[in-house]
Amino acid sequence: MMETLKEGAVALVTGSSSGFGMLTCVELALRGFVVIAGIRRMETQAKLMEAAEQAGVSSRIHTTQLDVTNDAEVQQAAVYIWNRYGRLDVLINNAGTAYGGFIEEVPAEVWEEQMNTNFHGMVHVTQAVLPLMRKQGKGRIIQVSSISGRIGFPGYGPYASSKFAVEGFSECLALEVKSFGIDVVMVEPGAYGTPIWDKGFTQMSTTPGSPYQRMLDKVLAFSRKSAQQGGNPEEVARLVAHIACIKRPSFRYALPRSTRLTIGAKALMPARLFQRILASVLERS
Ligand SMILES: NC(=O)c1ccc[n+]([C@@H]2O[C@H](COP(=O)([O-])OP(=O)(O)OC[C@H]3O[C@@H](n4cnc5c(N)ncnc54)[C@H](OP(=O)(O)O)[C@@H]3O)[C@@H](O)[C@H]2O)c1
Numbered sequence: 191m192m193e194t195l196k197e198g199a200v201a202l203v204t205g206s207s208s209g210f211g212m213l214t215c216v217e218l219a220l221r222g223f224v225v226i227a228g229i230r231r232m233e234t235q236a237k238l239m240e241a242a243e244q245a246g247v248s249s250r251i252h253t254t255q256l257d258v259t260n261d262a263e264v265q266q267a268a269v270y271i272w273n274r275y276g277r278l279d280v281l282i283n284n285a286g287t288a289y290g291g292f293i294e295e296v297p298a299e300v301w302e303e304q305m306n307t308n309f310h311g312m313v314h315v316t317q318a319v320l321p322l323m324r325k326q327g328k329g330r331i332i333q334v335s336s337i338s339g340r341i342g343f344p345g346y347g348p349y350a351s352s353k354f355a356v357e358g359f360s361e362c363l364a365l366e367v368k369s370f371g372i373d374v375v376m377v378e379p380g381a382y383g384t385p386i387w388d389k390g391f392t393q394m395s396t397t398p399g400s401p402y403q404r405m406l407d408k409v410l411a412f413s414r415k416s417a418q419q420g421g422n423p424e425e426v427a428r429l430v431a432h433i434a435c436i437k438r439p440s441f442r443y444a445l446p447r448s449t450r451l452t453i454g455a456k457a458l459m460p461a462r463l464f465q466r467i468l469a470s471v472l473e474r475s
Pocket of ligand 1: 204205206207208209210211221229230231234246257258259284285286287288307334335336337378379380381382383384385386387413420
């Protein structure tokens with residue numbers, strides 16, 4: 191589908207210090223957007239500004255302090271955008287963390303932390319910008335979900351639960367805001383080589399003498415292999431920026447092709463057969 195340049199349109203990207211968020215800021219700026227890059231720790235903004243400098247778009251990217259779990263910062267960011275720019279064309283709910291572990295053993299605080307960032311944080315940012323988008327009678331919200339929002343896998347309980355929540359939320363939201371001219375789009379990447387996996391997921395552990403120890407070894411081997419063989423994160427950033435620019439995007443975009451095929455297989459197969467296949471994939475790791 192044809193992209194149109196978005197000269198002067200305003201986009202807010204959460205989680206812009208690295209990975210998809212950082213690359214998406216640059217891709218959007220290259221397409222003419224003024225980008226508000228939400229950063230939770232301002233001391234980490236150098237990498238983004240370096241990438242923007244290299245692409246020749248640093249004048250179009252403005253960073254703002256935004257921890258999505260901090261309500262005051264979420265409100266401040268929305269007020270700042272409205273006062274400074276008077277418009278918000280696109281919100282990209284990208285900020286996220288990934289925690290793994292076996293459901294029986296994952297401590298309550300890890301469940302809370304996972305849901306706070308990937309789900310509640312995303313809910314609050316969305317709620318904060320909806321009044322602006324409704325006032326202007328248009329807007330697009332792009333949700334960075336995951337293959338883990340469509341398919342559960344052993345050891346991925348906290349992360350998959352948070353992304354399944356994002357999926358349900360987004361299906362409801364799309365129907366609620368359509369009549370206000372606001373569009374919701376899901377992006378569902380498989381494994382890509384960003385820093386997310388090193389920040390916590392691959393450090394998952396079991397309790398001493400755990401009955402899950404053998405499965406943990408398999409899950410870690412599977413996850414390391416997926417991260418190493420993961421695609422180029424640029425591909426996701428380019429897709430997100432493309433979706434921000436086209437007239438009538440689809441509701442869901444899964445990538446790469448192997449992710450589309452896996453999601454398609456789940457939809458077609460009896461659930462027990464699909465579970466047996468997942469178990470055998472893990473066994474072979
Ligand atoms: N990489 C993959 O294979 C993959 C696959 C499917 C979906 N995803 C999704 O893609 C999104 C981006 O992840 P990524 O892979 O690009 O990883 P990443 O490089 O670790 O980026 C995650 C970003 O989110 C930020 N963040 C974390 N907690 C935050 C909070 N409370 N408030 C604001 N920002 C916060 C991080 O900031 P800090 O630098 O401060 O930590 C970082 O900027 C996530 O939603 C993730 O679930 C990733």
